[in-house]
Amino acid sequence: VQLVESGGGLVQPGGSLRLSCAASGFTFSTYYMSWVRQTPGKGLEWISDISRGGGSSTAYADSVKGRFTISRDNAKNTLYLQMNSLKPEDTALYQCAAGARGIGVKGQGTQVTVSS
DSSP states (O other): OEEEEEOOEEEOTTOOEEEEEEEESSOGGGSOEEEEEEETTTEEEEEEEEOSTTOOOEEEOTTTTTTEEEEEETTTTEEEEEEOSOOGGGOEEEEEESSGGGOSOBOOOEEEEEOO
16 A cells, blocks of 8 residues: 655645645555544644545544545545645645555655745
């Protein structure tokens, strides 16, 4: 299992970013996938889940609900996280995981910094 995140960077408050997670080494479409984030102060925080297959079922942490959208493209073996209305408290290392609730193999992560 290999997961490689990309798309992070520095963005101003209120801005948007789209994270990608390229998956390989397993049958991507058969796995629940999730996003988590880590900060030195808060530790590991689960962000969002998407169900296997077509991804018809999604779930979000209250802290990002209404601002973030998880999606998947099984043809490309890629997981996405669209992040809108970003806040300074969204600053973190974002990782994707092969499994629900952040349980399972994770990638190295991509850093998101929200600052003016």
